[in-house]
Amino acid sequence: MAAAYTPAVSGSGLKAGVQRLGGHLAGMVMPNIGAFIAWGLVTALFIPTGWLPNKHFGELVDPTITYLLPILIGYTGGRMVHGQRGAVVGAVATMGVVVGSKIPMFLGAMIVGPFAAYLLKKVDGYIQERTRTGFEMLVDNFTAGIVGGAVAVFGVWGVGPIVRQVTKGAGNGVEWLIHHHLLPLASVLIEPAKVLFLNNAVNHGVLAPLGFAEAAKDGRSILFMLESNPGPGLGVLLAYLLFGPRSLRPSVPAAIIIHFLGGIHEIYFPYILMKPRLILAAIAGGAAGIATFMATDAGLVAAPSPGSIFAYVAETPKHGWIGVYLGILIAAAVSFAVGAALLGFGRFAEKKPDETTAEAPGGTSEAAAEDPAGAAGAPAARETASPSPQEA
């Protein structure tokens, strides 16, 4: 019984490792999403092409994205490594790469923030044992000041210019993909990564920082919508609702609300993990959505987080409605159609309930009825699903 609760560690060490690295990247961005949204809203409202153009308020836009947002990321990255002291040197160090590069420096902040904090942690470990009683405050303040200042100078001199090239290179790569109409292929990587719980890593660790750099330049970015489009997940859930195993159908409407309105995409991952072939539906939907966004030149002003339809509404730029909604709609329609076909339009649904009722433990609730399907389907699902990112 006990073993059933905690099965052996699932997934390979590599998967957990990638998740952990991605988790660190996303962990620096996600606690600060509120600030990003504030910037997005101010930008959408007050820039010359916004809803309420206002030069005076518009002055908020540049300093916020150049200084405040990267520094918040560096601060949070430092705090993850070495608490409040790490946060302070992380922020100071980030100032170095910001000044050294003159473009929105999210990637640089993600590197030097934790690095400065790590350095201070090592310095603290060495010095604290050797500090005389009564000198702790003096020593603590000056080690933090010296480490922060040194990393900031190093950032201006060395890291800033390098990371500027890297950010430019990544931006050029994305532009190249857009120019050659290859961006929809990104779904082949993004959708499988999502359901393996790399969603935050992909979106907040990679796409959003590039997107903010683009949005600072053009006022909007398509990159915010590659991962966060709620359309593909909605299509998969609708396919489940109509054609999925009967025992699972009752749980789907609630999942649709949580996914599409609440923006918690994690809710639909298990439905794909149970029937891994449905990842093809998500990929097809995602690619169709991105193609639509590209064709209509759509973009959002900031990262919609969580990926809810309401966040999309709030962050769609003026005159950008059609492309954004069409992309969501088409993504949902395509992933629903493919998903329905993969589920055999319900033809495979008939066998399951018999097994389910036969195996179901005493309980008669909906939850109990789902159990065997979930428990039996998912481990197998995981094994077949895990290789897919490597193939892709």
Place this chain on the structure above:
Amino acid sequence: MDGKDIRKIVVACDAGMGSSVMLASSLRKELRKAGVTVEHTPVNSIPGDADIVVCHAGLGARARNSAPDKPVITFQVFLGDPAVARLVKAVKDGGEIGA
């Protein structure tokens, strides 16, 4: 470990901001009368005073790495998962929980 000994349940997800908040709030509602604290955190920073950790199977390896001494309960689906239902029952009525 007996369900009655649980004082604090930690629900973990990748960022500690999305799915864990959702599951924690529904657990909190179910366990309102049991006198159990339910918290949500990122899977990389599970607090030391947690009695038991709940997270999705896809994050199980990371939860065990980040809190090696805690019992970890993994689930497959976010709504009505049997493992979570068993935990709730064990906390309410007492009874053995696998560790």
